[in-house]
Amino acid sequence: MDIKSLLNQALKSDLVKQGTQKLSQGSSSLSGLSQGSNGKSSSKSTLGAFGAGAVGGGLLGALMGSKKTKKMGKKAAGIGGAAALGALAYKVYNDYQSKQGQTPNVEQAQFDENDSNHSVLILRSMIAASKADGHVDEEEMAKIEQAVENMGADYQLTKLVSEELHKPLDPSEIAQLATSPQQASEIYLASLIVADEQNFMEKAYLKELAKQLNLADEVTYQLEQQISG
Template structure:
């Protein structure tokens, strides 16, 4: 990881939308729209509007019906979190961060700024101190979390099967101005077999909901395999069905649990 600028690489992935397909692109627009003061969907104003146009996302998906039936009565029994507090508290926790997270909003903003600053032939320096990051962020913590968020999106992209070499090349070809080391990092992550249990062990306490949200960005959520992956991730990180449904509702994604 010595030659990987994980913050910039995350910005590249988010800016290109290369891992946010279908409903995932709408969810990405919704997250950034909320972060910038917009509404639930990418049509709520701010950067979400721009991103929605770039990714071809359009409005948020309808949350009712549909894939809620895929998992049926197979409900997660995680005991580590409660659904109490509603959408406002949940969104504040996601974007503002918790004990283990520097905040999804701040990290996404830093990532997109870092990537944007290095485009067009500009030789912008890597972030090397907290001076370039939101106040609550430490550089190493932000780098570690950006790496986890990248891995979360790549893992979710594998939810309905391995990413073949042709698809890998398409993803890598859309990353923009990244280094060869960063290309190899993405290529290696895409080629690795999905190891959800190993990945979950690397998630710091307090960052579970941010990881879940980033995973949701990389899923089109139109197959049972994708719904099952989110179910397994929710169980492994002790996210209850109620909290999962609140996250999906906030960002305009179809729920995977019956209400």
């Protein structure tokens, strides 16, 4: 499973809950799911019996903690996948520019769903936002890394998740990933999906992230409206 596949499957209704239920059974259960009937490791067996969406949802559920999975599932339901998330964020910012009477940079304004950087951007943003409340400690990191290994993730995904988990939380570093205002909107929207605005620490993180991304209040408001309710 690669990064794009994980995000496309995970950003769908109910999959976060399904995956988290499987992950809560423990690493031994996950290990069994990653083996075929002959006892040999098989990522295809994992995805066939478990479902790629539930695996992806399980990873994101583990990142966020069980208390958030229901809320995240509702937020993600209206998105549909990594490309849809990116396209939506781009549209919100481009609409804002038009209302301001600004002429957008044509190259920046166009969303390229075939650009793999979008998936990396979204996943890094989600992992960072998930750490904002401090629930991802060393023990939790080990569980998540084991889950990634058991799901048959490819090397790029395994390495990315591990690196992002162990980094100190720094909204300015995440903001620096954006190469355009549209990508800044994409980062903020991805972060909104996993962050709980009712949690003081996560709310503070989102506020600082928006500041570092240099997003106008109207843009952040419109992005928040996309996943509200």
